Amino acid sequence: MGVLTRILLLVLSLVIGSGLADKKDGNETCQDERYAKYPNHVMCLKPRSCPGKDLKVVKYKSYDMLAVLHALNTFRSVIASGGTAVYRPATNMRQLTWDEELATLAQRLAEHCDREAKLNLTVDRFAVGHIIMTSKQLRISWGHLQPPHFMWLIKSLFVQAFDYSYLLKDIPRWVPTPNGDYLSQLIWAESHLVGCGYSLFMEGKTGVRMLVCLFGPKGNVVNSRVYEEGEPNCAVPSSYYEGLCTDQAANRAFQPIPCDNSSFATKYRVLCAPKDNYLRWISTGLPYLRTPCDESFWRKMFYATVAAVLITLLALVLGAFLIYYVKKNVFIV
Structure with a gap:
């Protein structure tokens, strides 16, 4: 074998070896076969990878996400129980339960700092739907790095969802819309698990807050019902949210929001107030909120x-x- 041939083989082996090493490095967080088998999966990203941006460390308490869960369920309850004059009540809308795997994926996606990233979010149990809410603000100060208050992000989500209200005629058979499909995912009857994550990062001099919520099973399935229209008719009604359906295990395991905790009650005052206060608080995001009739x-x-x-x-x-x-x-x- 000539010297030139040996040199070419050596160079070729180095290139191939380098490619394999790069591939291994890119998958080093995918040792768990649950995610390694899915191409371009969010869990194959390195933790806290926020390319081109400055990701801030923001810690929040478990009750912060409990507040988000309660807000989402209360929103679904308003729709399911016929609380608006636009959308008919639902016979089969399920109560959302917190899911740790979805929360882990949501946090990884939030820390990627890219709302437009086309990443695989599948888990073994089902396909996953997602909602991403961002808000930008100039001049982020140290105070903004303190544990976040999620309610204004949640309200913005509700308002944005109804800015592009899903057509009533498409409730029986879902079709995609050009302006986004947040509302239909929020009220998709068969989605009953949710997990959320949060990040704060800098794009140049602009601070960006990102709240990511993942839903399972995924909603927004073409030609499927958003929900079954009619009065709530649950085999096991939720003990905590009017109009929503659940199961006995979820009712037993339900964790109420800790309004007896002074820090929580101060931070999430609107959630600890009577339900009517919450409805008035989100009324700008609800089309024609139905007012209870005093007979x-x-x-x-x-x-x-x-x-x-x-x-x-x-x-x-x-x-x-x-x-x-x-x-x-x-x-x-």
Whole structure:
């Protein structure tokens, strides 16, 4: 074998070896076969990979995500129970339960700092749907790095979802829309697991907050129902959210929001207030919020109106009689 041939073989072996090493490095976080078998999976990204941006360390408490879960379920409850004058109630909308695997994926996606990234989010159990909410702000200060308050992000999500309201006619058969499909995923009846993640990063001088929520099983399936229209009809109704369906295990394992915790109650005051306060708080994001009808008030109004009409008629009859009587007496005189 000539010297030139040996040199070419050596160079070729180095190139191939380098390619394999690069491939191994790119998959080093994918040792778990649950994700390694899926191409371009989000869990194959290196942790806290935020290319071209400055990712900040923001720690939040477990009750912060519990607040997000409660807000999402309350939103679904409003729709399922017929709380708006636009969307009909749902017979089969399920209560969302927190899922740690989805939360792990959501956090990894949030720390990638790219809303437009086309990454695989599949898990073995089902395909995964996603909602990503971002908000930009100039001049992020140290105070913004403190544990985040998620409610304004959640409200922005609800408002944005209804800015491009999903057409009522497409509830029985889902079709994609050009303006995004957040609302249909938020109220997709068969999605019953959710996990969320959060990040704060800098794009130049602009601070960006990102909230990622992953849903399973995935919603927004072409030609499938968003939900079954009709009055709620659950085999096991949720013990905590009107109109939502669940199972006995989820009811037993349900963890209420800790409003007895002063820090939580201060931070998430709107969640700890009566439900009507929450509905008023998100009313800008709900189309034509249905106002509860006070039957006793309207019954009193009806009786008062009938009484007023009868009194008016009686007064007219008496007036006519008096006029007739006076004219008759004057004529006799």
